[in-house]
Structure formats: structure tokens, C-alpha cells
Amino acid sequence: MSAAPAIRLDGVSLGLGGRPILDRLTFDVPARGVTALIGPNGAGKSVTLRVIDGLLRPDSGTVHVGPGRTAFVFQRTALVRASAAANVALALGPLGLSRGERRERVAAALARVGLSERAGDAATRFSGGEQQRLALARAWALRPALLLLDEPTASLDPGATAIVEDLITEMARDGTAVLLVSHNLGQVARLAEISVVLASGRAVEHGPTRTTLYSPRTPEARAYLTGELPWTSFAAAS
Structure with a gap:
């Protein structure tokens, strides 16, 4: 018997x-595992994440999210005017951890994203890439059942991107x-077992990532992927 989905729209x-x-x-x-939501600009990807997280209420239809905590890492990170360690600790507040447990989780999270030496520094003074790594550390410390990620490495250099991708893989x-x-x-x-292609607010392709990327069935998915993967011949890869 297969497990209930983490999300059902x-x-x-x-x-x-x-x-x-x-x-x-x-x-x-x-x-x-990791499911990727891809598609052209304006397809509705970021809005979909906000609907799942309850930040937006749909006009119709149903959204079911399984039990457990949800963490959301936005493309532009929101941090409080405090140290990096305090930003992670603040997210842990609702969990009712002891002071020692909270301290251990904060230290482990910052170490995991390579920010241990910046623990006492003001988070708002971090570079964009460092802030995104801090946001991932905060999510990791929560040990969520569901993690929503909106372009988590868009502002990162290759080294920081590799750290974040490793962390996503580990959490999954x-x-x-x-x-x-x-x-x-x-x-x-590299990361996703399943991919969903959105176009004009609809899921036009949904399946194993390799099939979705290299053997798309629908014209909408092919049109998007032809522009994003110009080196790929769908006929040869199918």
C-alpha cells in the first residue's frame, strides 16, 4: 500500500x-524525495507554493497537505535584525525544545551550511548567498515533514550551490x-525524482524527471524545454 502524498492539489x-x-x-x-516544479516565467510556480503554504487562498479546488511541519524558503529571504544564530533559534521557538537542545540544533544547522564562524554576526549584513544558506539552515533545524523551496540557489555561486544541493539531498x-x-x-x-511542468497555471507534464525533461509528451512542455535545453534532441533521447 503506497503512502499518502505529502501534497495533493x-x-x-x-x-x-x-x-x-x-x-x-x-x-x-x-x-x-524531491519533486521539481518547472515551467516558464508566469506559469504560476511561486503562486503554487504560496497556495500550498496557506499564504494564498484558492478561488476553487482543494489543497491537502499531510501532517507535520512545513518549512518554506523563499527566493528572497526574510531575516530579523539579529545574529545568524538568533535567526535559527527564533524559528525553533515553537518546538518547545530545551535551551541545550536548541543550542545544539542551531550549531549543527550553521555548521551544515558552512556558517559556523558567522554565528554571532548580524544576519542582515550577510551577502545574498549567505542569507540564502542561513535560510536553509533555519529550515534544516526544524526537521520539517515538507520543505518548499522557491529558487533556493538563484543568487548563489557554484560552491554555495553545491552546499545547498547537498543539504536538500540530505533532507530528502x-x-x-x-x-x-x-x-x-x-x-x-541532479536532485528531483519527479518533475511537474506548469504552463498557464496547469500541470501539462508530470512524471519521472528524466522522462519529463528528455521525452516530454505535450507541446507546451516541449516548447518550454526546447528553449531551456537547446542542446537536447528529444527524438534522440526518447
């Missing part, structure tokens, strides 16, 4: 400012269901 529609964004969007995210291996929005299709190929 069924016929979700949403308009913003009089413009339709999501159009009867339907797909599942497995309870384990430890049982966190990950839904990743990324325009980096190399990253999608």
Missing part, C-alpha cells in the same frame, strides 16, 4: 488582480518531502 484555480494564475491545477507530491534522504521550484534544469536533473 485537485482542481485548484486562483486569480489575482483580475488575471487567472492557476487553472484547475491538479497534481500530487510524493511523501518522500532523511524523510522530508521536498517541492523545489527551479529554473536550473541541471539542478532539477
Whole structure:
């Protein structure tokens, strides 16, 4: 018997400012592993994450998220005016951990993303890449059942990107269901077992990542991937 999905969207529609964004969007995210949400700009990917997290309420359809904590790492990180360690500790507040447990989780999270030496530094003085790594450390410390990621490495150099990708892989291996929005299709190929292609607010392709990227069935998916993977011959790869 297969596990219940971490996320199930069924016929979700949403308009913003009089413009339709999501159009009867339907797909599942497995309870384990990494699922990528890809597609052209304006397809509704970031809005989908916000609907799943409850930040936006759909006009129609249903959104089911499984039990457990959800962590959301935005493309532009929101940090408080405090040290890096305090930013991670603040996220842990609702968990009711002892002071010692909280200290241990903070130290382990900062070490995991290579920021131990910056623990006492003001987070708002960090570079964009360092802030994103801190946001991932904060999410990792929560040990969430579900992790939502919106372009988590868009502002990072290759070294920092590798750290973040390793962390995502580790969290997925430890049982966190990950839904990743990324325009980096190399990253999608490295990390995601399943990929969903959005176009005009609809899931036009959904399946194993290799099949989705290299043997797309729908014209919408082929049109998007032809532009993003110009070196790929779909006929040769299928």
C-alpha cells in the first residue's frame, strides 16, 4: 500500500488582480524525495507554493497537505535584525525544545551550511548567498515533514550551490518531502525524482524527471524545454 502524498492539489484555480494564475491545477507530491516544479516565467510556480503554504487562498479546488511541519524558503529571504544564530533559534521557538537542545540544533544547522564562524554576526549584513544558506539552515533545524523551496540557489555561486544541493539531498534522504521550484534544469536533473511542468497555471507534464525533461509528451512542455535545453534532441533521447 503506497503512502499518502505529502501534497495533493485537485482542481485548484486562483486569480489575482483580475488575471487567472492557476487553472484547475491538479497534481500530487510524493511523501518522500524531491519533486521539481518547472515551467516558464508566469506559469504560476511561486503562486503554487504560496497556495500550498496557506499564504494564498484558492478561488476553487482543494489543497491537502499531510501532517507535520512545513518549512518554506523563499527566493528572497526574510531575516530579523539579529545574529545568524538568533535567526535559527527564533524559528525553533515553537518546538518547545530545551535551551541545550536548541543550542545544539542551531550549531549543527550553521555548521551544515558552512556558517559556523558567522554565528554571532548580524544576519542582515550577510551577502545574498549567505542569507540564502542561513535560510536553509533555519529550515534544516526544524526537521520539517515538507520543505518548499522557491529558487533556493538563484543568487548563489557554484560552491554555495553545491552546499545547498547537498543539504536538500540530505533532507530528502532523511524523510522530508521536498517541492523545489527551479529554473536550473541541471539542478532539477541532479536532485528531483519527479518533475511537474506548469504552463498557464496547469500541470501539462508530470512524471519521472528524466522522462519529463528528455521525452516530454505535450507541446507546451516541449516548447518550454526546447528553449531551456537547446542542446537536447528529444527524438534522440526518447
